Amino acid sequence: MVTDDLALRRQACFALYAASRALTDVYRPILDEFGLTYPQYLVLLVLWERPDEARSVSELGAELRLDSGTLSPLLKRLEGAGLVARRRSVRDERRVEVGLTEQGRALRERVCDVPLRIAQATGLGLDELVALRDTLTRVTDTIHRQKEQ
Amino acid sequence: MVTDDLALRRQACFALYAASRALTDVYRPILDEFGLTYPQYLVLLVLWERPDEARSVSELGAELRLDSGTLSPLLKRLEGAGLVARRRSVRDERRVEVGLTEQGRALRERVCDVPLRIAQATGLGLDELVALRDTLTRVTDTIHRQKEQ
DNA sequence: GCCAGATAAATTGTGCACAACTTAATTGTG
DNA sequence: CACAATTAAGTTGTGCACAATTTATCTGGC
Numbered sequence: 001m002v003t004d005d006l007a008l009r010r011q012a013c014f015a016l017y018a019a020s021r022a023l024t025d026v027y028r029p030i031l032d033e034f035g036l037t038y039p040q041y042l043v044l045l046v047l048w049e050r051p052d053e054a055r056s057v058s059e060l061g062a063e064l065r066l067d068s069g070t071l072s073p074l075l076k077r078l079e080g081a082g083l084v085a086r087r088r089s090v091r092d093e094r095r096v097e098v099g100l101t102e103q104g105r106a107l108r109e110r111v112c113d114v115p116l117r118i119a120q121a122t123g124l125g126l127d128e129l130v131a132l133r134d135t136l137t138r139v140t141d142t143i144h145r146q147k148e149q
Numbered sequence: 150m151v152t153d154d155l156a157l158r159r160q161a162c163f164a165l166y167a168a169s170r171a172l173t174d175v176y177r178p179i180l181d182e183f184g185l186t187y188p189q190y191l192v193l194l195v196l197w198e199r200p201d202e203a204r205s206v207s208e209l210g211a212e213l214r215l216d217s218g219t220l221s222p223l224l225k226r227l228e229g230a231g232l233v234a235r236r237r238s239v240r241d242e243r244r245v246e247v248g249l250t251e252q253g254r255a256l257r258e259r260v261c262d263v264p265l266r267i268a269q270a271t272g273l274g275l276d277e278l279v280a281l282r283d284t285l286t287r288v289t290d291t292i293h294r295q296k297e298q
Numbered sequence: 299g300c301c302a303g304a305t306a307a308a309t310t311g312t313g314c315a316c317a318a319c320t321t322a323a324t325t326g327t328g
Numbered sequence: 329c330a331c332a333a334t335t336a337a338g339t340t341g342t343g344c345a346c347a348a349t350t351t352a353t354c355t356g357g358c
Binding site: 021027042124130137 | 154155156157159160161162163164165166167168169170171172173174175176187191194195197198212213214257260261264265267268270271272273277278279281282283284285286287288289291292293295296
Binding site: 039073 | 342343344345346347348352353354
């Protein structure tokens with residue numbers, strides 16, 4: 001029956017959209033303690049993986065799948081907060097290198113229990129959470145692979 | 150090891166955020182044929198469930214978990230597109246009733262194969278898709294239940 | 299060495315999301 | 329009945345997302 005196929009509650013996509021916003025709602029008060037938004041926190045996650053290595057805007061964009069239209073103003077806000085430093089690459093002046101400041105590196109220690117706090121809010125066990133992550137990653141990769149062809 | 154716990158690829162939340170945006174990317178060109186954005190499409194999904202019954206802004210908001218700050222301008226755009234009609238309730242003049250226009254009802258037939266096209270893009274089987282939807286709905290409900298207490 | 303095409307980041311414009319606030323109408327309690 | 333508290337929708341301001349465009353730089357072919 002076509003009628004039911006369009007019912008909101010049947011849509012996996014709505015479930016995904018709703019869950020994503022609900023989780024961001026959980027993050028908001030927690031990250032607010034550090035003056036961060038969720039996308040800003042994601043940028044820091046990337047930089048914290050190799051804290052002494054600067055990344056270009058497009059490298060960050062490739063990891064997070066965000067373009068310069070989103071990242072440029074976001075990075076300016078992180079710079080304004082004193083967490084990252086931006087400077088033109090000497091070797092290629094088109095590139096802007098984004099690195100952590102001392103303050104940005106230090107924030108990492110204060111934030112490291114955030115994932116656990118979030119995981120608890122989901123009500124899922126660690127195994128379920130891993131399974132969910134892997135399913136979603138597979139969906140995302142499938143979509144991106146199709147887009148490239 | 151704390152280092153790895155913060156790695157981007159380990160975060161289920163990033164997987165959720167990335168998958169949600171990737172799926173919206175799949176919707177965009179499809180909904181563009183109808184001049185719709187994804188949130189606008191969601192509003193129509195709600196209205197199409199009972200096409201002859203108007204809903205208040207807050208009823209729509211309860212279904213979609215969106216507030217009037219998001220819905221008011223969105224509904225004005227749907228009205229501008231000729232798909233919905235808004236009018237003040239006679240019984241309670243605080244309320245605004247949102248109903249489908251004839252054009253809005255007619256759009257449903259043209260859109261009814263959209264879910265199938267999206268499902269195919271995910272690369273998941275129908276059973277996996279249902280399981281994913283149910284897991285995500287459970288996460289969302291858990292979070293919202295906690296918020297109310 | 300020159301220049302057409304490619305690349306990197308920023309800018310502009312539109313449309314969500316959401317917090318905080320405003321305005322208007324309604325409801326409950328004395 | 330009066331009026332304080334509540335409720336509904338809209339408005340304002342901030343921060344993403346993303347398309348389209350702009351500006352600056354670089355690269356490869358000649």
